[in-house]
Every structure is written in C-alpha cells, then in structure tokens.
Amino acid sequence: MEHLEQKQKITIMIAIMSAMFFAAINMTIVGTALPKIIAQIGGMDYFDWVFTIYMLTATITAMLVGKLSDIYGRKIFILIGISIFMVGAFLSGTSSTIYQLILFRGIQGFGSGMIMSSALTTVGDLFSPRERGRWQGLMGGVFGLSSLFGPTLGGYLVDNYDWHWIFWIFLPIGFIAFALIWKLYPNHVRTGEKEPIDYLGSLVLSIMIISLLLGFTWAGNRYEWLSVEIIGLFSITVLSFITFIWIESKVKSPVLPLHLFRNSIFTVANIAGALMSVGMFGTIMYMPFYVQGVLGQSATTSGLVEMVMTISMVAASVTVGTLISKTGKYKIFALIGFTLMGTGIFLNSMLEVNSSLTQAISQLVLTGIGLGMTMPVFNVAIQNAVDHKYLGVATSTMQTFRQIGGTIGVAILGTIMGILMEDQLMEERAATTAPTPSSEMSQTLGQLQDPQALMNPDQLESIRATLPAEFTPLFDQMLLTLREALNYAINGVFLVGASAILLALIVAFFIKEIPLRTSNQDEEKTAPPMKPVESKS
Incomplete structure (x- = not known):
C-alpha cells in the first residue's frame, strides 16, 4: 500500500490508532474499577480471571492472526477484530455475574489480539522501513496514553456513574474506526497460489x-x-x-515459520524485547507498593507518580521514532534506552523508607525515557529484517515474546518479593523485644502481619484508633518493621528487574544494524538472506 497518497495513509493511520486506543484503554480502564464491580456482582475468588482470560485470548489471537493476515490481508482482521471487541465490550457492560464478565472479557481479548496484531503490521504495509520509525513511535504513544488516562477515568466513572459505562463509553470510537477502515483501507489483492492453513x-x-x-x-x-x-x-x-x-x-x-529464527536480527530483537518487558512490568506493578506501602502515600498519589513515568515514556517514544526515520539509525537508541532504563530501575533498588517522593519520581522519569527510547526500535528492526510477505507473522511473534516476557517476569518478581519479605520479617521479629499484648490486642495487631495492610492508610488509622495509648509505640514499631521489610523486598525486585535490563542491553549489542529500506519492494537487496525450508507436498 505504499502507492497510496500521503493524505490517505495518514487518514488510515488515524483510524488504526483510534482502534488501538479503543482496545488498549478498555484493558487499562478496568483495573481501578474492578473492586467496585466485584462488590456489586460478587465473585471475589475469581476476579483475577477478568485479567487472565483477556491476556490469554489476546495473546493467542495475535499470534495466529499474524500469519493469516499475511495470507488474506490486514483489513478483514482489523474489521473482524473491532466488531468482536465491540460486542465483547457491550456484553461486558451487561454482566450480572462474575462468570459472565469473565466470558465477555475473553471475547474482548479475541478482538483485541486481532486489532493489535493487524494494526502494528499495517504500519509496515503503508510505509517503508525508513518511514516507519515515527509511526511506531506514535503507536507507542497511543499505548502510553491509554495507560495514562485509563485507570484515572475508570476510577472516576465508577465513583460518579454506573460501572457499566466503563465498557460502553468508548463504543463510538469503535464505530468511527470501523467506518474509516471499511471505506479507506484498500482491499487485499492475493498474489500467487493459495496457502493452506x-x-x-x-x-x-x-x-x-x-x-x-x-x-x-x-x-x-x-x-x-x-x-x-x-x-x-x-x-x-x-x-x-x-x-x-x-x-x-x-x-x-x-503458522510460525521456523526459518525466521535463523535471522539474527529477528531472534536477538525478540529476546531483547522479552527482557525489556520484565523490567517494564516489574516497575509498573511494584512501584505502587513502594509509594503506598512504604511511603504511606494514597492510591491517587501513586497513580500520579506512575503518570509522570508514562508521560516521559510517550515523549521519548515519539521523539526517538522521528529520529529513527530521519537518521535511518536505530541500534544506538536501543543501547542508550536500555542504559537509561536500567540505571533508573537500579536506582529504584536503592530507595529507602525515608526516601523522598521527589527522588522516586525523578528515577521513574529516567526509567520512562529509557523505555520510550527502546519501544519503537525493535518493531522497526524486525520489520526491516524480514521479507514483506512475513511481516504479519514477524510482528505478531514480537508481541507474543513481549507478553510472555512480561508474564514470566511479573511471576518471578512476585515470588522474589514474597520470599525476601518473609525472610526479613522473621529476622526483624527475632531481634525485637516488646511487651506481650492481650489476646484481643494480639488479634488487632495481627492485622499488621499482612503487607496489604500498608496499602490502605485509612485501615491503619482505624487500627491505631482502637488501641490503648500504651500500645501505640508497639503499633508504630510493628508498622515501621513491616515497611522496612516491604522496602527490602521491593529493593530486591527492582534489582532483579535492573539485571534483566542489563541482559537486554548486552543482547542489544548483538543486533546487526542494516540500512532501513526506502521501499517495501527491495527486501532482498538489504535484508540478511533467509532461505525457508519447505517440504514438498
């Protein structure tokens, strides 16, 4: 689709980014709203499935649609994806039980996987590798904006309106994106023999x-x-x-041509992207524990702190994407980005109980800039390194590697956090001598054995108010012990996250930088030779 006029390309990209924003913000908006949703429809034991089912269906669909879109074109899958997603969103808003919500979120995930995979690949269809940088940067900005506004908007809607509207409010954007893509996106013209599925x-x-x-x-x-x-x-x-x-x-x-992994750029970039996700999700998931649990700040403050990181990430992503298109270079941005990101996360591992909020914010800005610098790089590198006929499957593989890296990373970091905190608490309690409270007081103070108590300042104040004056010092000591243990555990999490980024930096050194093509038709001239092995049927 390189032959299209620039105005038509831009209009298509606006529609594509609208569809991506529609899918992305529906994923981020649920987090802050879910507690109130669960309070109304029940199902606390299954609430995590609201996220898990979405992740599973989106990841699987993105991987499978990548290959299919190479055969049948992107348009059909974007339109189907938007349609499925809108149906899932509407049905999610009608849920009266947790089982219905899980089912309908799974439907949303199927649509989201189609939208994301096809949208990122469309950039490669519309623009040559040399032009893609700025658009990949803008796509990264769309993800950042959804992370920026989604949680805040979700909290506002459930506080002031019916929770069903978090699923319905953006449906008009879906209809507009569908109409624009239907009208403007060229139909796929199949060339060559039909490939079997x-x-x-x-x-x-x-x-x-x-x-x-x-x-x-x-x-x-x-x-x-x-x-x-x-x-x-x-x-x-x-x-x-x-x-x-x-x-x-x-x-x-x-469905996934194995010969793609013979291309060193494809393999190295996917590994680096997976490691990047470990550090990224580790920071996003565990920084709130520090801000709320260790520093004792509110959830609103925690959200604003992460918002600063998101803004810096979006700005860096858009800037670096433009520089990639202008200079034709991309490897240097990955190296600088990983260095900044790793430094920021490592500095997070040195935060203390009495560290200032300003210090945490400045380090998150550094982390966000580094993350934003790396985000457009691997999309451009992978799409530039493979033949255009493999564009869809290569892009979807990259998404899958990042999702798997983030999932594995969060699981391992969560385990590390639990182990470190338990060990630190046992050590602190063994060294502490305090008066023995009555059984009633023991039950009250026992609530401080759970680190989750630190995430709710109102609950802590209510516990303090019920205690006799002579036990206030003991309460304060237990609270400090718990915060120190949580801080110690979070430091370990950030240290492991920084190590993952260090590995990503080392891996990125091995990315072979080849000239960005100025056309989608000259793959063989610049890309490393790739000889697929096909069995004869």
Whole structure:
C-alpha cells in the first residue's frame, strides 16, 4: 500500500490508532474499577480471571492472526477484530455475574489480539522501513496514553456513574474506526497460489501458550511452584513445544515459520524485547507498593507518580521514532534506552523508607525515557529484517515474546518479593523485644502481619484508633518493621528487574544494524538472506 497518497495513509493511520486506543484503554480502564464491580456482582475468588482470560485470548489471537493476515490481508482482521471487541465490550457492560464478565472479557481479548496484531503490521504495509520509525513511535504513544488516562477515568466513572459505562463509553470510537477502515483501507489483492492453513500447528501453539502463561500466572499465587498443577502445566508446555517444532518443520505453510529464527536480527530483537518487558512490568506493578506501602502515600498519589513515568515514556517514544526515520539509525537508541532504563530501575533498588517522593519520581522519569527510547526500535528492526510477505507473522511473534516476557517476569518478581519479605520479617521479629499484648490486642495487631495492610492508610488509622495509648509505640514499631521489610523486598525486585535490563542491553549489542529500506519492494537487496525450508507436498 505504499502507492497510496500521503493524505490517505495518514487518514488510515488515524483510524488504526483510534482502534488501538479503543482496545488498549478498555484493558487499562478496568483495573481501578474492578473492586467496585466485584462488590456489586460478587465473585471475589475469581476476579483475577477478568485479567487472565483477556491476556490469554489476546495473546493467542495475535499470534495466529499474524500469519493469516499475511495470507488474506490486514483489513478483514482489523474489521473482524473491532466488531468482536465491540460486542465483547457491550456484553461486558451487561454482566450480572462474575462468570459472565469473565466470558465477555475473553471475547474482548479475541478482538483485541486481532486489532493489535493487524494494526502494528499495517504500519509496515503503508510505509517503508525508513518511514516507519515515527509511526511506531506514535503507536507507542497511543499505548502510553491509554495507560495514562485509563485507570484515572475508570476510577472516576465508577465513583460518579454506573460501572457499566466503563465498557460502553468508548463504543463510538469503535464505530468511527470501523467506518474509516471499511471505506479507506484498500482491499487485499492475493498474489500467487493459495496457502493452506496450519490448523494442527495453530492448535498446538495455542496449547503451549495457554499452559505457559497459566503456569507462570498461577505459580506462587494460586498454587505453589512445585505443586502438581504447576508442574503439570509446565510439562504440557514442554511437550507442546517439542510437538510444535516437529509440526512446523513438516508442514508446507507453518503458522510460525521456523526459518525466521535463523535471522539474527529477528531472534536477538525478540529476546531483547522479552527482557525489556520484565523490567517494564516489574516497575509498573511494584512501584505502587513502594509509594503506598512504604511511603504511606494514597492510591491517587501513586497513580500520579506512575503518570509522570508514562508521560516521559510517550515523549521519548515519539521523539526517538522521528529520529529513527530521519537518521535511518536505530541500534544506538536501543543501547542508550536500555542504559537509561536500567540505571533508573537500579536506582529504584536503592530507595529507602525515608526516601523522598521527589527522588522516586525523578528515577521513574529516567526509567520512562529509557523505555520510550527502546519501544519503537525493535518493531522497526524486525520489520526491516524480514521479507514483506512475513511481516504479519514477524510482528505478531514480537508481541507474543513481549507478553510472555512480561508474564514470566511479573511471576518471578512476585515470588522474589514474597520470599525476601518473609525472610526479613522473621529476622526483624527475632531481634525485637516488646511487651506481650492481650489476646484481643494480639488479634488487632495481627492485622499488621499482612503487607496489604500498608496499602490502605485509612485501615491503619482505624487500627491505631482502637488501641490503648500504651500500645501505640508497639503499633508504630510493628508498622515501621513491616515497611522496612516491604522496602527490602521491593529493593530486591527492582534489582532483579535492573539485571534483566542489563541482559537486554548486552543482547542489544548483538543486533546487526542494516540500512532501513526506502521501499517495501527491495527486501532482498538489504535484508540478511533467509532461505525457508519447505517440504514438498
């Protein structure tokens, strides 16, 4: 679609980014609203499935649609994705039970996977690799804006209106995006013979992704790491992986062509992207624990602190995307970005109980700038390194690697946090001598054994108000002990996150920088040779 007029390309991109924003903000808006939703429809024991099912269906669909869009074009899948997503969003707003909400969020996930995969690939269809940088930067900005406004808007809507509107408020954007894409997006013109669909490979790949993500999502949370359930899920993952490799080496048109991994740029960029997600999600997930739990700030303050990081990330992403298009260079931005991001996260690992909020914010800005610098790089590098006919599957593979990296990272970091905090609390309690309270006081003070108590300042004040004056010093001591233990554990989490970014930096050194093509038609002239192995049928 390079031949289209610039005005038409820009209009299509506006529609594409509208669809992406529609999907992304529906994912981020739910977080702050979910407690009130659960309070009305019940199902506290299953609330995590509202997120898990969305993640699973979106990841699987994105991976499978990548290959299909290479065969049948992007337009059909974007339109289907928007339609499915709107149906899922509308139905989610009508949920009267937690089971309905989980089912309808799963439908949303299917649509989201189609939208995200096809949208990121569309940039490669419309623009040459040399032009893609600025647009990939803008796409990163869309994700950032959804993270910026979603949680705040979700909280505002459930506080002032009916919670159903968090799913319905953006439906008009979906209709507008659908209409624009339907009218402006060129229809796909199939060239060459029709490729068969790899149904068996798709099924085995789906099983592998589901078992892997569920294993890391549940490990250390719902089940112990060495439980039968987790070992069983990981065993299924390994068996599925071996089976998938065998299938893909035999079929004529594999859902994930294995020869892509012979391309060093494709392989190295995916590994670096997965490691980047570990540091990114680790910071996003655990910085609120520091701001609220250790510093004792409100949830609103915590949201504003992370908003600063998001703004810096969006600004850096858009700026670097433009510089990539202008200079044709991308590797240097990945190296600088990982250095800044790793430095910011490492400095977070040195935060103390009495550190200032300003210090935390400045380090998050540094982290956000580094993250924003790296985000456009790997999209551009991977899409520039593969033949255009593999653009969809290459882009969707990159998304899958990032999702898997983030899921695995959060699971491991959560386990590390729990272990470190427990060890620190046992050490502190062994060294503390305090008067023995009565059984009633012990029950009241026992609420401070749970680190989650630190996330609710109002609850802490209510506990303090019920205590006799002679036990106030003991309360303050226990509170300080808990905060110190939580701070120690979070420091360990950030240190591991910084180590992941250091590994990403090392990996990024091995990315071979090749000239960004000025056309989608000259792959063979600049990209590394890739000789697919196809069995004859």
